[in-house]
Amino acid sequence: MTTLLFRGAREILTCTADTADIVMRDAALLVVDGIVHGVDTFDALSAEAPAAAEIDCTDCVITPGFVDSHTHAVFGGWRAAEYAMRSRGMPYMEIAHRGGGINASVRDIRMRSEEELVELGRTRINAMLSCGTTTAEVKSGYGLDTENELKQLRAIRSLQQETPVDLVPTFMGAHEFPQEYRDRRGAYIDLIVNEMIPAVAGEKLAVFCDVFMEPGVFTAAQTRRVLEAGVRHGLVPKLHADELENSGAAELAVELGAASADHLGAISEAGIAALAQSATVATLLPATLLFLGRNRYAPARRLIDAGATIALATDFNPGSSPTASMPLVMTLACSQMGMDPLEAIVAATVGGARALRLTDGTGTLAPGAPADLAVWDIPDHRELPYRFGAAPLRGVWKRGQRVRPSL
Numbered sequence: 001m002t003t004l005l006f007r008g009a010r011e012i013l014t015c016t017a018d019t020a021d022i023v024m025r026d027a028a029l030l031v032v033d034g035i036v037h038g039v040d041t042f043d044a045l046s047a048e049a050p051a052a053a054e055i056d057c058t059d060c061v062i063t064p065g066f067v068d069s070h071t072h073a074v075f076g077g078w079r080a081a082e083y084a085m086r087s088r089g090m091p092y093m094e095i096a097h098r099g100g101g102i103n104a105s106v107r108d109i110r111m112r113s114e115e116e117l118v119e120l121g122r123t124r125i126n127a128m129l130s131c132g133t134t135t136a137e138v139k140s141g142y143g144l145d146t147e148n149e150l151k152q153l154r155a156i157r158s159l160q161q162e163t164p165v166d167l168v169p170t171f172m173g174a175h176e177f178p179q180e181y182r183d184r185r186g187a188y189i190d191l192i193v194n195e196m197i198p199a200v201a202g203e204k205l206a207v208f209c210d211v212f213m214e215p216g217v218f219t220a221a222q223t224r225r226v227l228e229a230g231v232r233h234g235l236v237p238k239l240h241a242d243e244l245e246n247s248g249a250a251e252l253a254v255e256l257g258a259a260s261a262d263h264l265g266a267i268s269e270a271g272i273a274a275l276a277q278s279a280t281v282a283t284l285l286p287a288t289l290l291f292l293g294r295n296r297y298a299p300a301r302r303l304i305d306a307g308a309t310i311a312l313a314t315d316f317n318p319g320s321s322p323t324a325s326m327p328l329v330m331t332l333a334c335s336q337m338g339m340d341p342l343e344a345i346v347a348a349t350v351g352g353a354r355a356l357r358l359t360d361g362t363g364t365l366a367p368g369a370p371a372d373l374a375v376w377d378i379p380d381h382r383e384l385p386y387r388f389g390a391a392p393l394r395g396v397w398k399r400g401q402r403v404r405p406s407l
């Protein structure tokens with residue numbers, strides 16, 4: 001039996017509720033065999049477990065490890081040349097015309113082997129872990145044909161064998177229409193429904209099925225067809241919804257019982273009301289809108305006040321959000337979307353777990369939860385977003401094992 005006693009922390013954030021009650025001051029945390037046993041005074045816990053190995057967390061803050069519930073972290077190369085073009089004001093359509101945009105990532109992935117994708121994915125998952133992320137959703141969607149979608153999902157599965165980060169795979173063949181189907185969109189939907197989804201489900205390569213519903217990309221009818229086919233094969237719906245323009249995607253996500261509706265920069269009042277009355281989590285991705293130079297963020301405050309459940313995630317991807325940093329996302333949530341630091345921390349931990357339908361306590365430090373936690377060299381949790389994406393991380397533990405810095 002391995003027993004660890006984290007002692008001396010100024011604050012331990014349990015994230016077991018959405019209120020200020022989750023900040024435990026001058027408390028200790030006991031972990032037994034990789035599972036959280038409890039948060040209490042040091043005296044009480046050391047009496048309970050006198051032989052526990054003590055971990056000095058003097059003047060630190062302890063949070064659950066982050067649950068980054070929306071990423072495209074397995075991709076080929078970066079797209080910095082395109083970023084330079086965009087920063088000089090070139091419109092996305094022209095960049096796409098010159099061979100950039102998402103189709104650049106599609107061509108790239110199609111040329112690489114599964115082993116190469118694992119190699120590249122490893123550095124990105126490690127970057128996430130070094131920012132305090134201990135659970136991450138990862139989507140396919142750069143293959144856009146059966147062979148390459150499967151290759152991307154198999155690379156995610158191989159990465160799971162070697163990384164301590166829990167990876168939750170999502171099939172996203174409906175990320176964009178590939179070049180060869182641009183004029184035969186119905187045929188591409190048929191391919192997804194009749195071939196890709198059965199193949200993905202047959203190999204148990206994904207938990208979720210996601211669609212990029214946006215004017216000019218996937219319509220409501222196409223989105224419904226793909227997500228309903230996914231449900232028939234046991235894949236839970238997720239939706240890239242109302243990112244840049246409103247198309248009623250949040251409402252459709254609720255109607256289809258999606259685990260989450262993500263982006264929501266252009267959500268309508270009806271969409272807010274629908275999410276507020278549902279179990280569908282509103283996943284907000286402010287790093288994407290910042291990086292794209294848009295100054296219209298999702299209405300986090302109105303979603304929270306209406307009663308919606310919020311998750312924060314990075315949207316880590318080479319085109320519109322090349323960051324692995326959940327602390328940076330929390331800074332944007334507070335500075336740009338009016339969230340309170342505590343709300344941001346809850347959304348980045350248990351909020352993400354809800355968006356991934358994880359029910360084992362992941363994203364919290366409740367008794368019985370996996371001991372996934374981050375120890376921060378700050379005396380006050382408000383410094384986590386305040387330090388502008390660069391709060392000093394002392395260490396990360398996954399199921400009670402120290403994984404950062406590696407020993």
Ligand SMILES: [Zn+2]
Binds near residue numbers: 070072315
């Ligand atoms: Zn995305």
